[in-house]
Amino acid sequence: MRNRSVFLSVLCFLICGTLVADGVDPKRLTAEQFVAVVRTPPGRESWGLLEGKASHRRRGASTVEAPIRFAVLFTRARTIAQIVFNGTEIYDVAQAYTPPFASSIDLREPGGKQTLKEFGLRPEDLTMNFIFWPLKRELDADSVRGVPCRVMLFDSPAGTECVKVYIARDYFSPMKVEWFNLPASKLGGKPFRTLEVTSFKKSGDLWVVGALSLFGPGWRTVVDFPETKAGLTKDGVVKELFR
Numbered sequence: 001m002r003n004r005s006v007f008l009s010v011l012c013f014l015i016c017g018t019l020v021a022d023g024v025d026p027k028r029l030t031a032e033q034f035v036a037v038v039r040t041p042p043g044r045e046s047w048g049l050l051e052g053k054a055s056h057r058r059r060g061a062s063t064v065e066a067p068i069r070f071a072v073l074f075t076r077a078r079t080i081a082q083i084v085f086n087g088t089e090i091y092d093v094a095q096a097y098t099p100p101f102a103s104s105i106d107l108r109e110p111g112g113k114q115t116l117k118e119f120g121l122r123p124e125d126l127t128m129n130f131i132f133w134p135l136k137r138e139l140d141a142d143s144v145r146g147v148p149c150r151v152m153l154f155d156s157p158a159g160t161e162c163v164k165v166y167i168a169r170d171y172f173s174p175m176k177v178e179w180f181n182l183p184a185s186k187l188g189g190k191p192f193r194t195l196e197v198t199s200f201k202k203s204g205d206l207w208v209v210g211a212l213s214l215f216g217p218g219w220r221t222v223v224d225f226p227e228t229k230a231g232l233t234k235d236g237v238v239k240e241l242f243r
Contacts, residue, residue, distance in 0.1 A: 026169055031138035035152060038172045039132060040097045045233045047073045048208055049241060052225035054085070056119040059218040066115060068223060070126055071241045073233070081127050082242045085116045090243065091123040101132035120214055120221045125195060128174060130154055130163050136184040142166060144175040144196070155184040162187060173197075192216055206230040 026034065050070045057063040069084040077098075083091040090108040095101070105123045107114070116123070124130060133154040142149050149166040156162060162184040166176040178191035193216040201210035211224045229238055 026172070031135065031150075031152060034138075034150060034167070034172075035131075035135050038167055038174070045074060045076065046206065046231065047071075047233060047237050047241060048203075048206075048230040049228070049238055050208060050225040051227040052223065054119050054121065054221055054223045056221045057219065064119075066119065069243075070225070071243075072127075073237070073241065075233075079127065080242075083116070083123055083126060084243060085119075085121075089114065089116055091116070093123050093127045093129070095127060095129050095132065103129045103132065105129075120193070120216065120219055121223075125214065128177075130156070130177075131165065131174065133157060133163070136162070139164065141169070144168075145198075147171075147175055149175055153184050153187065159183045164191070198222075201225075201228060203228040203230040205232075 029037070048071070052068055053065050054068050055063055055065045066086040068086075070081070071084075072079060072081040077096065079093075079095045079097075081093040081095075083093065085091070092106045092108070093104070095103045131154065133156055136153045136155050139151040139153055142151050144166050148169045150169050152165050152167060154163050154165065161182065162180050164178040164180070164187075165174050167174050175197050177195040179193045180187060180189070181192050182188075193214060195212060195214045197209050197212050199210040200207050202208075208228045208230050209225070210228070211222065214221045214223075231237070
């Protein structure tokens with residue numbers, strides 16, 4: 001992954017190698033400055049369409065699979081995304097980039113069977129709305145799959161859980177996320193769920209996440225996107241991006 005490449009994450013962040021002015025060392029940014037770049041990088045006016053399947057297995061049970069479709073449009077003001085799971089379960093997701101960082105997750109025709117939840121997935125796993133939760137502090141640097149990362153701790157607005165996010169230091173892209181069932185002030189123990197980006201792939205001039213894995217005690221889900229399209233909105237948007 002070259003520093004001048006452009007990345008479109010299925011986790012809803014357009015990343016480009018020129019995020020910071022020439023001569024500025026990402027390692028020297030404060031935690032607040034670094035997170036601000038992750039939240040609102042330049043070049044967001046783009047779109048992505050990723051299609052594939054999710055495979056889920058729980059201890060003592062057979063593997064089950066379901067198709068998944070993820071569409072996202074980045075504007076100057078917000079992210080607009082749609083997740084179609086198992087053909088009929090549709091989630092519309094939005095995330096504003098400026099305070100108070102308003103977000104919404106709407107399930108069409110609520111009340112039916114929610115298979116996304118049965119797979120251990122949440123809509124915000126793909127859109128990463130929690131990156132806009134209040135930043136509590138920066139933790140010791142680490143690496144994920146050999147990529148140096150800065151590690152940030154965010155508290156949920158309700159203060160009932162927190163997330164530890166490993167963000168690629170030079171690419172400003174989240175690589176790994178850990179959830180804890182307690183506020184950041186009491187962080188300790190093992191996470192109850194973890195997400196890891198396991199591969200990237202190129203789509204046109206953009207790089208997208210090709211696969212990710214989520215797991216917790218006794219279960220694991222793998223999401224693979226073999227079919228990907230992505231581009232800049234100035235060049236036009238694929239027809240029927242949203243359903």
